[in-house]
Amino acid sequence: MIDPADLLARAGLRPTRQREAILAAMARRGRPVTAQALHLLLHRGAGGAGLATVYRTLQALAQAGLARTFPAGEGEVAYKLCEPGHHHHLICESCGRVVEIPSCEVEGWAAEVANRRGFEVSSHQADIYGRCDVCVREEAG
Amino acid sequence: MIDPADLLARAGLRPTRQREAILAAMARRGRPVTAQALHLLLHRGAGGAGLATVYRTLQALAQAGLARTFPAGEGEVAYKLCEPGHHHHLICESCGRVVEIPSCEVEGWAAEVANRRGFEVSSHQADIYGRCDVCVREEAG
């Protein structure tokens, strides 16, 4: 379970009403959201947060390694809460759901390919795009 | 060897002075460049090209599958000439050099991981970051 207050502490941020609202919304959503979308979501509900605050909070979370960024649409960036540490993603192109894949079988491949060309690996990144079980069924049904 | 005129023909674009200058600069560079950077590069040299033209050309190339986009800095997109078809990249974080990896051993891993979770794979994307042989030697020497 995701605890907003805990995440803020881990990021070295003061727990404020706005930040907790932002984190709660992100946790509830579970898939990447843009700053703009988050701002709208919160503005309508009770605990609002200014656009600048949303941007600043998301940036801080990403910098602390508690959120990952995804390219979204044209020139927009979406954020999603992620456990720190290395992992990959399975992304549904239909509903936007994102599943984290903890194990990393790409590791060996990356090291081999890189070494063969004299590269020294510092990191790698791999994501799989497709349609999730729910969306596949819906489309078929 | 990369032939600007040929690439333009493959993309269904008319060969003009500006476009050939853009392609020549991209080929010369060999690593991802942003539209802004290209514009500056060309504006200083002889064969200039307007910013709008640079953007339009890069967009057309990407759409034709002859260039790939890379996230660059904050909210910027960089482009690099790439052979069409599926491949991965080895990216040097020090000098920016990019090497294409044609073979795709990730394919199997992607399919297995996805199927295990009920996903239907449509595509995947994997890049390796590190330092290339030249930069490693420079750092050591």
Place this chain on the structure above:
DNA sequence: GTTTCTGCAAAACCTTTGCAGCTAG
């Protein structure tokens, strides 16, 4: 009481678009 955070509005930025003039076929 300090330090940090928020909100607003302005600014900065990259990118796209409209349009008149030019160029390739």
Place this chain on the structure above:
DNA sequence: CTAGCTGCAAAGGTTTTGCAGAAAC
């Protein structure tokens, strides 16, 4: 001659920044 391309400048959008007031410690 016609269709397509270029350049400029204006517009569109997202993201960042400055600053006074508010909130957390």
